[in-house]
Amino acid sequence: MTTRPLEDRATRLFILLAAFFCVNAVLAEFIGVKIFALEDTLGLKPFEWNLFGQTGSLNFTAGTLLWPIVFIMTDTVNEYYGRRGVRFISWLAAGLIVYGFAFAFVAIHLAPASWWVGVAKDQGVPDYQAAFAAVFGQGLWTIWGSLIAFIIGQLIDVSVFHRIRRATGERHAWLRATGSTAVSQLIDSFVVLYIAFVIGPQHWPTSLFLAVGSLNYLYKMAAAIALIPLLYLARAAIHRYLGHARAAELREHAAGA
Template sequence: MIDNIVNNRANKLFVLLGGFFIANALIAEFIGVKIFSLEQSLNIEPVSLSFFGVDNLAFNLTAGVLLWPFVFVLTDLINEYYGSRGVKLLSFLTAGLIIYAFAMIYTGIHLAPADFWPQSHINPALSAAEQQAITAKVSDYDYAYGLVFGQGLWIVVGSLTAFLVGQIIDVMVFQRIKHYTGERFIWLRATGSTLVSQFIDSFVVLFIAFYIGADWGLSLVLAIGIVNYLYKFTMAMALTPVLYLAHGLIERYLGHEQAAEMKLAARQGH
């Protein structure tokens, strides 16, 4: 069984793509608690957008958006060579692992800390002024741990729901476009499916996490959703050359004959 996986290039490729798919999705969930300013990170002036009566909107994004575009590129690659069943298998596996990870984090947050640990981030070798500067930012390491990793239930539910809905829509749009275009227009089926699924994803997560879970107004949810989608739209377009590069590397690794057989089987088996 192991030899069949190790020695078979198609199986090894699935493990490789699936591993990066799951890792990117998990990491995106955990780093997503941080909201960063895209403009300040790029040292440019913040934009001031206005949608649905909400003014002064800028690209303040969850850090998870750094990785989600790559998840959807991997989705399209897996869809291309292993069909919708391969994508759905990894998507539901990933969702289950995210739930498991949050359950373990929740358990870790509620473990009683060792007496020394809440202050363990303070180095005794530092001067009193340096120690005071640290405690002014983080006085209790255990509290900070829970604050960072203890995402609200509605955020977790919204994120998971948006992920699964986005994946299913991505698969459906990808296969529908491929049905009409065949092997032509890789960019159309890959980028097109990503743009549609990311549009849905952008609003589902905000609607569940903040409209339902935090009583945000609908106008604010829609306005922030549009800003998020503008970023995702730009990234999807920018990653199109990466998609072609990945296709070229996979074709070279598998060989054109095996790659063609896999794509045909993926298309017929969906």
């Protein structure tokens, strides 16, 4: 008897992983406009870093809260659905990011209702339209830099993941997950800054570009290492859901493909 597509647990799992991957990627792009102070958030004394002649505190975009989850989703899909699975969800997420920003651009240019512009004055927002445009109207250089870096990072991640997998076999899942993230995010962290802030209108000096890129990379790697237990929890949950035989079949196919 033929199993209907949506009755197949492997198909439903892929839909779930793809949906969670895409919503995290799109949301990370939109909330990334906010810069937060890590030390103040944690109630710690400001840490003054000094790199390449530049100094500052630990400030990151809010999007960095979600990117480690995207890394976990990437490695999980890679593990069970292989290169084609990761490439599919990566291009799907990129398309959804463009779709989201396109409609944000349209929404910004809709004529605001006159009463709505001043509706939040009591909350310290005298011009709601200006605030809306500032939050959702991220610069084109930032949008394209982030999008290009995302695609390059994902394609590199899937390639490195399978190179490590061929070398280690089915052992050391943490190594292929962390190793692929280490290489892909090294590229991603600098590509997005280079496009958005070096060749973009701000024209950052090389020292600032290297300092901020290095700091962002170190943060991403620290988060990736901290989330290794989550990777194993996801694997255990998938094996319980699919059954060990079906999970092993998917992993074998993903490795071979």
